[in-house]
Amino acid sequence: MTKHEIVNQLLPIFRRYGYEGTTLSRISEATGLGKASLYHHFPKGKEEMAKAVLEHLKEWRQIHVINHLLGEGSPLERLLAMTESMRLVYDQGKQSCLLTILSMGDSKESFSAQIQPAFESLIETITVVLVDAGFSKQDANERAEDAILQIQGSLVLSRALDNNSSFQRVMSRLPYSLLNINNQTSQTKEQ
Amino acid sequence: MTKHEIVNQLLPIFRRYGYEGTTLSRISEATGLGKASLYHHFPKGKEEMAKAVLEHLKEWRQIHVINHLLGEGSPLERLLAMTESMRLVYDQGKQSCLLTILSMGDSKESFSAQIQPAFESLIETITVVLVDAGFSKQDANERAEDAILQIQGSLVLSRALDNNSSFQRVMSRLPYSLLNINNQTSQTKEQ
DNA sequence: GTCTATACGTGGATAGAC
DNA sequence: GTCTATCCACGTATAGAC
Numbered sequence: 001m002t003k004h005e006i007v008n009q010l011l012p013i014f015r016r017y018g019y020e021g022t023t024l025s026r027i028s029e030a031t032g033l034g035k036a037s038l039y040h041h042f043p044k045g046k047e048e049m050a051k052a053v054l055e056h057l058k059e060w061r062q063i064h065v066i067n068h069l070l071g072e073g074s075p076l077e078r079l080l081a082m083t084e085s086m087r088l089v090y091d092q093g094k095q096s097c098l099l100t101i102l103s104m105g106d107s108k109e110s111f112s113a114q115i116q117p118a119f120e121s122l123i124e125t126i127t128v129v130l131v132d133a134g135f136s137k138q139d140a141n142e143r144a145e146d147a148i149l150q151i152q153g154s155l156v157l158s159r160a161l162d163n164n165s166s167f168q169r170v171m172s173r174l175p176y177s178l179l180n181i182n183n184q185t186s187q188t189k190e191q
Numbered sequence: 192m193t194k195h196e197i198v199n200q201l202l203p204i205f206r207r208y209g210y211e212g213t214t215l216s217r218i219s220e221a222t223g224l225g226k227a228s229l230y231h232h233f234p235k236g237k238e239e240m241a242k243a244v245l246e247h248l249k250e251w252r253q254i255h256v257i258n259h260l261l262g263e264g265s266p267l268e269r270l271l272a273m274t275e276s277m278r279l280v281y282d283q284g285k286q287s288c289l290l291t292i293l294s295m296g297d298s299k300e301s302f303s304a305q306i307q308p309a310f311e312s313l314i315e316t317i318t319v320v321l322v323d324a325g326f327s328k329q330d331a332n333e334r335a336e337d338a339i340l341q342i343q344g345s346l347v348l349s350r351a352l353d354n355n356s357s358f359q360r361v362m363s364r365l366p367y368s369l370l371n372i373n374n375q376t377s378q379t380k381e382q
Numbered sequence: 383g384t385c386t387a388t389a390c391g392t393g394g395a396t397a398g399a400c
Numbered sequence: 401g402t403c404t405a406t407c408c409a410c411g412t413a414t415a416g417a418c
Binding site for chain 3: 001033034036037040041
């Protein structure tokens, strides 16, 4: 089994159980590999596994979010591509964000070096799009922060209420509200 | 030592370390009580302790948030009282929300019976205020959800970036943006 | 590269004295 | 109501055979 495949199996476990809740036994069971085999691939143990997953997600973000945001098309089209990717990776709001999971609790310090730049690069890239759309640098940056904040908040609420409607609503309106456009599904919210 | 005092000491521990990261040893050290003494107060152990903290927070919310929202004054004044309380309990965004902490990871199921109504009652109460302010029931409800979602999102982001500016910004503008009012510190965001 | 077996610490929890 | 002492399960991690 290749390391890449293992990392792919690790993601849902860490997302579901959190860092401390993810035990080697669970990982062993999910992957079918013995604990010793896991240490063969990740000599530094669980922490290294989580870091590998974060690195894997970084590549995913680069390909499926950052590149789309910096790609061809109007600002609206680029933002729509972003929300589409977000819907996918968070399974319509039913899955938590690993960045958030790992930034809470005891594990925080171990991963902040990966978590912080992850959010920062997302915000910065959205800022670029909004500057393209005509907003001032400062205004664009605050709006970009708002975007991330609303996504994360909707994920929190969807999880807490066991109901993903808030995530769906935020995803639907976000590209339009960021650009101050009224669209059909959210006429009353961006005024 | 009274149970009330113990619960007060438990809150910061669960908030900081999460449920799995909060060990009896840590609690014992923080409270100065031996493990056996803790079991005298909470026979069902750690889970009962966390539930007691959630119950304690419920009372706090009732007194410091719900009552203010349903109290005297204009809608704006009531919302300002709410954000003031939020600033306090989250220490200007430097502290996490226990509801969010406990709704993540392995512990989720044990506490959803307390977490879900907590968010629901907050949303419902804000909805009442916004209906008072003239919004339709449906519109008010979505805005109330947005309020909670933005608060939670700003806490997530403040924690992840180790920088509470997003929390401060959301708290400053929220009472105004909910009511579609332009205020001095956030002219450009409620368009 | 994967396994079995095992070591070691620590977590949650309890018994029983005071 | 708090303590000391202790139990058991399970967590991370390693040794060594295949």
